Amino acid sequence: MQPPVHPVDQMLPARAMVSLGFQHMLVSYLGAIAVPMIVAGALKMTPAQTTLLISTALFTSGIATLLQTVGVWKFGVRLPLMQGVAFGSVGPVIAIGSDPALGFNGVCGAVIGAGVITLFLAPVIGRLKRFFPPVVSGCIITAVGLSLFPVAYQWAGGGHGAKDFGSPMFFVVAFGTVALILFVNSHGGKLVRSLAVLIGLLMGGVAAWLLGMGNFDEVARAPWFTLVTPFAFGLPTFNAGAIATMVIVMVVQMVESMGLFVAIGDIVKRPVTEREATNGLRANGLASAIGGMFAAFPFIAFMENVGLVIVTGVRSRWVVATCGVMLCAVALVPKIGALFSSIPSAALGGAALVMFGVVVAAGIRTLGQVDYERKPANLSVVAITLGCALMPVIMPSLLARLPAALQPFVHSSVIIACVVSVFLNLLLNGIPARDEEPELAVTPEHIAEM
Incomplete structure (x- = not known):
C-alpha cells in the first residue's frame, strides 16, 4: 500500500487549483507591484518604463514562485510559498539607480551578481537551520503578522493618499468584507469555504464601487x-x-528567508530539513539572478499568502504554483493587472485584517507549544524579541538616528525578530546540537498523535 500523500504535495481537481490559485494571485498582486512602482517613481521613469518594470516584476515573481514551489533538482524548498520582490531591496536599488555612473543598468548588474554569489552561499546559510527551534520560529511568525497590520489599517482607512482617509464608509466596507469572509467560512461548503477570502474580497469590492469608491482610469x-x-x-x-x-x-x-522557511514548514506541518532550507535559499539566489536579467529585483517569501493558506486550510504547493503561472500570464496583459489593482482599498483592508490576523494566531499557537517549564529562559526570548521586533512598527522614529548602514535592516520587523530571537536563544539556552530535535511542551494533541 502506498503511503498517504502529504497535503503539501496533494494535487487538487483542476477547478479548485484554478480558483484557489486565482485567490492567491489576487492577494499577492498589490504586494508584487508595490516595489517596482516605488522604484520607478524614485528613478523618474516614464509611464512606458514603469509599465514594463511592473510587468517584469510580475513575470519574474511567477518564475520565482514556480522555482520555489515545484522545485528543480537542488533548487526550491517545495512548500506553498509565494515569492515576491523583497521590500528590503528598495533603498539599495534606488541608491544604485540614482548614481549617474550606474543607472538602472547598474541595478540589474548588481542583482545578477549578488544572485549568483548568494546561490553559492546557500549551503553555508542553510547550516543555520538548527538555530531556528519553535521558540524562534514562533517569534518570527508572530512578528510577521503584527508587522503587517499597519498595511491592513491603511487599506481599511481608504488607502495611502485618500482625501477622506478614515471615513466611516471605508470602515463599513472593510468590516463588511470581514463579515462576508466569516459568513462564507462558517456556512459554505468545503470548496466555497476555501474561497472565502476571494468571495469576500470581490463582493466587498463591488459594494465599494457601488458606493463610489475607486475608479477604472x-x-x-x-x-x-x-x-x-x-x-x-x-x-x-x-x-x-x-x-x-x-x-x-x-x-x-x-537569514530572513531561513526563518520564513522554518516558520511556514511548522504552519503546514511539514518541518523543513537543513537540505530543504538550502535548496530554498539556492532558489532565491537563482530567481534573483534571473530577475536581474529581466530588470526585476531580489525575491523573498510573501507572508500575506501564508495567511491565506491558514484561512483556507489548503496546504497544496501546487495551488501556489498555479498562482505563479497566472502571475506570468498577467504580466503579459497589463490591462488585467490594472483591473485587479483597481479593487478599492477598503475591501482589501478587510480581507487583510483576516489574513494577517491568522498569521499572528499561527505564531501564538507555535509559541504555545514551547516548553516554558523546563526552559524558563524561553519566556525571556519571546518577550524581548517581540518587544524589539515591534519598534519599527510602533515607533519607527526611534531608529532614525542609527547609522545609515543599519537602516535597511532595523526597519524590518522580520529581520529584527530573526536576529534577536536566534541570539537570545543561543545566549540563554545554549548552542543546539546539529541533529537535535527541538523540545516542545507535551500537550494532549501530541499525546493523541503518539
Whole structure:
C-alpha cells in the first residue's frame, strides 16, 4: 500500500487549483507591484518604463514562485510559498539607480551578481537551520503578522493618499468584507469555504464601487499586451561596489528567508530539513539572478499568502504554483493587472485584517507549544524579541538616528525578530546540537498523535 500523500504535495481537481490559485494571485498582486512602482517613481521613469518594470516584476515573481514551489533538482524548498520582490531591496536599488555612473543598468548588474554569489552561499546559510527551534520560529511568525497590520489599517482607512482617509464608509466596507469572509467560512461548503477570502474580497469590492469608491482610469490607460524580454533596459553594468552592497542586502534576506522557511514548514506541518532550507535559499539566489536579467529585483517569501493558506486550510504547493503561472500570464496583459489593482482599498483592508490576523494566531499557537517549564529562559526570548521586533512598527522614529548602514535592516520587523530571537536563544539556552530535535511542551494533541 502506498503511503498517504502529504497535503503539501496533494494535487487538487483542476477547478479548485484554478480558483484557489486565482485567490492567491489576487492577494499577492498589490504586494508584487508595490516595489517596482516605488522604484520607478524614485528613478523618474516614464509611464512606458514603469509599465514594463511592473510587468517584469510580475513575470519574474511567477518564475520565482514556480522555482520555489515545484522545485528543480537542488533548487526550491517545495512548500506553498509565494515569492515576491523583497521590500528590503528598495533603498539599495534606488541608491544604485540614482548614481549617474550606474543607472538602472547598474541595478540589474548588481542583482545578477549578488544572485549568483548568494546561490553559492546557500549551503553555508542553510547550516543555520538548527538555530531556528519553535521558540524562534514562533517569534518570527508572530512578528510577521503584527508587522503587517499597519498595511491592513491603511487599506481599511481608504488607502495611502485618500482625501477622506478614515471615513466611516471605508470602515463599513472593510468590516463588511470581514463579515462576508466569516459568513462564507462558517456556512459554505468545503470548496466555497476555501474561497472565502476571494468571495469576500470581490463582493466587498463591488459594494465599494457601488458606493463610489475607486475608479477604472488605470484600466483604460493600461495597454492590452506587453512583451517581457531579458535586458529590456539594456545590457547590465557590473560594478564591484554595487554588487557588494546588494550581496549584503541579500545575505540578510537569506537569514530572513531561513526563518520564513522554518516558520511556514511548522504552519503546514511539514518541518523543513537543513537540505530543504538550502535548496530554498539556492532558489532565491537563482530567481534573483534571473530577475536581474529581466530588470526585476531580489525575491523573498510573501507572508500575506501564508495567511491565506491558514484561512483556507489548503496546504497544496501546487495551488501556489498555479498562482505563479497566472502571475506570468498577467504580466503579459497589463490591462488585467490594472483591473485587479483597481479593487478599492477598503475591501482589501478587510480581507487583510483576516489574513494577517491568522498569521499572528499561527505564531501564538507555535509559541504555545514551547516548553516554558523546563526552559524558563524561553519566556525571556519571546518577550524581548517581540518587544524589539515591534519598534519599527510602533515607533519607527526611534531608529532614525542609527547609522545609515543599519537602516535597511532595523526597519524590518522580520529581520529584527530573526536576529534577536536566534541570539537570545543561543545566549540563554545554549548552542543546539546539529541533529537535535527541538523540545516542545507535551500537550494532549501530541499525546493523541503518539
